[in-house]
Every structure is written in structure tokens, then in C-alpha cells.
Amino acid sequence: MFKHVFLTGPPGVGKTTLVRKASExxxxxxxxxxxxxxxEVREGGRRVGFDVVxxxxxxxxxxxxxxxxxxSASQGGREYKVGQYVVDLTSFENLSLPLFRSMGLPTQGDGRKVFVIDEIGKMELFSQPFIREVRQTLDSPRCAILGTIPISRGPPPALVEEVRGRSDVRVFTVRTPSYSRSANLLNAYLGQCHAVDPRGCWTGVSHSFLQAGLCGQSALLTSTRIQ
Known part of the structure; x- marks a missing residue:
């Protein structure tokens, strides 16, 4: 039985859009x-950075x-950069860290909780508190994670490798920017799972559905682990 679902794939293939559709x-x-x-944040048709929402x-x-x-080059403090982008670690932590902590609070409804993390990437991984919160959430019995991880050109970051190696994680590779068809597959998959049970596990998975719908040569999503 697996607990967490992650999407991976090259930039621009539609991982974020799929996660948003699935979370809705x-x-x-x-x-x-x-x-x-x-x-993405764009100005005058040019990408100038990224926001977390x-x-x-x-x-x-x-x-x-x-x-x-x-x-000013005289601004104090360490500068965190990925390519041409400077990471605003304070802004990221101020927005993201309270979200992790709120998932531990009681909620109304049937008790099912899903925490979206888009993404566990180089920019986010400059934050040690973020890394700790991700690990705690992975181990928490209270919720399941629906997240994204990048495809690395070199050795993957330690936390990404850790996520991939967990027995309670299922990773799907998004293979096409035609996200509407991929979204239909992912939503159908989540429907087969009957969303999330109160223990935080995706349930009702059909092996034949996975093999026929997600793992063929022409599949838009490919699972890297079949259980």
C-alpha cells in the first residue's frame, strides 16, 4: 500500500497544472x-521569476x-541562486511553513487530508526548515502528499532521492504537455483510489487499471513503481 503520490517530468510538461486539477x-x-x-511570474511576456501560491x-x-x-551589491546576507534567479528564502518560508503546521490541526468533514507540495526543487531545498517539514509530513499518519519533483540533469538532491526510494510513495512521469488528457488520466486514477481514506492512504487501486491506463508505451503518465 502506498500513501503519497508525486509527479515528475521536464519543465513545462504540465506537472503544476495536473496537481492543481487533481487537488480541486x-x-x-x-x-x-x-x-x-x-x-511563473511574467512581465512584458518575459519570465522574471516564480511565486508560491x-x-x-x-x-x-x-x-x-x-x-x-x-x-545594491552591498546588501548583507547570503544570496541563494538557481541560474539567473535569486531565491527569496524569507518570503518562501513565511508562506509555506505555516501551511505544513496547519495540516496537523483538526478539520471538519471525514478526516481525509491531502497536502500539496509543488515542488520539491532546488529553490525550495535551500530551506532547511522546509526539508524538515517535508520529512515530517511524509512520516505523518494524518495526511497524504500530492506533490511534484524535478527530473535532475545531474545527481538528484538528497531529499528527492529519498522521496523516490520510499516504499509508501508512487511516482508518475508526465510525458506530454497535453495536460488535459493527462489530467483525465490522473483524475481517473484518483477516482479509482476513492480519494484518500481517513488513515491518509490512497485506496482501491486496480493493477489492471494502472497497467492499461498509465503504464503502456503510449501512456501520458508512467508509474515508476507497481505494487
Whole structure:
């Protein structure tokens, strides 16, 4: 039995869109859904950075921005960079960390909880408190995670490798930017799972459904573990 579901795939393939669609479907089914997703920020048609957005409220905070060359070089403190983007660690932690803690609080409804983490990537992993919260949530009996992890060009970050290696995690590779068809597959899969049971586990998984719908050569989503 697995507990957590993660999507992976190259940038721009539609992981975030799939997670948003799936979290909306889960919320409609009665699950308590929390967490955040990452969204591009564009100005004049050019990508200038990324924001993190709360799934339930739409509240957003800065994750990273392209460094302004006119900015003062005398600003104190360590600078965290991924490529041309400077990570705003304070903004990210101020928005994301309370969301993890709120999932431990009692909720109304049938007790099912799903926490969205989009994504566990290089920018987010500069935060040691974030890493601790992810590990605690993975081990928590209170909720399941619906998240995304990147495909690394080199050795994957330690936490990503840890997530992939867990027996209670199912990882799907998104293989096409045609996210509407992929979303239908993922939502059908979650429907087969009957969302999430009160213990936080995805249930009712059909092996034949996985093999026929998700694991064929022409599949839009491919599972990396069949149990």
C-alpha cells in the first residue's frame, strides 16, 4: 500500500497544472486539501521569476526573481541562486511553513487530508526548515502528499532521492504537455483510489487499471513503481 503520490517530468510538461486539477477534484470529493503550488511570474511576456501560491486561498509570496542589476551589491546576507534567479528564502518560508503546521490541526468533514507540495526543487531545498517539514509530513499518519519533483540533469538532491526510494510513495512521469488528457488520466486514477481514506492512504487501486491506463508505451503518465 502506498500513501503519497508525486509527479515528475521536464519543465513545462504540465506537472503544476495536473496537481492543481487533481487537488480541486480531491477537495470536491470531501478531502481537506492544503499546501502550495509554484507559478511563473511574467512581465512584458518575459519570465522574471516564480511565486508560491496557497491552494486554498490564492495567497501568494515570492519564491525567486531575476536579480536586478541595479540592486545594491552591498546588501548583507547570503544570496541563494538557481541560474539567473535569486531565491527569496524569507518570503518562501513565511508562506509555506505555516501551511505544513496547519495540516496537523483538526478539520471538519471525514478526516481525509491531502497536502500539496509543488515542488520539491532546488529553490525550495535551500530551506532547511522546509526539508524538515517535508520529512515530517511524509512520516505523518494524518495526511497524504500530492506533490511534484524535478527530473535532475545531474545527481538528484538528497531529499528527492529519498522521496523516490520510499516504499509508501508512487511516482508518475508526465510525458506530454497535453495536460488535459493527462489530467483525465490522473483524475481517473484518483477516482479509482476513492480519494484518500481517513488513515491518509490512497485506496482501491486496480493493477489492471494502472497497467492499461498509465503504464503502456503510449501512456501520458508512467508509474515508476507497481505494487
Amino acid at each position: 477534484a480531491l477537495a470536491s470529493s470531501g478531502a481537506a486539501v492544503g499546501g502550495f503550488y509554484t507559478e 496557497v491552494t486554498t486561498t490564492g495567497e501568494r509570496g515570492c519564491l525567486s526573481r531575476i536579480k536586478d542589476p541595479a540592486a
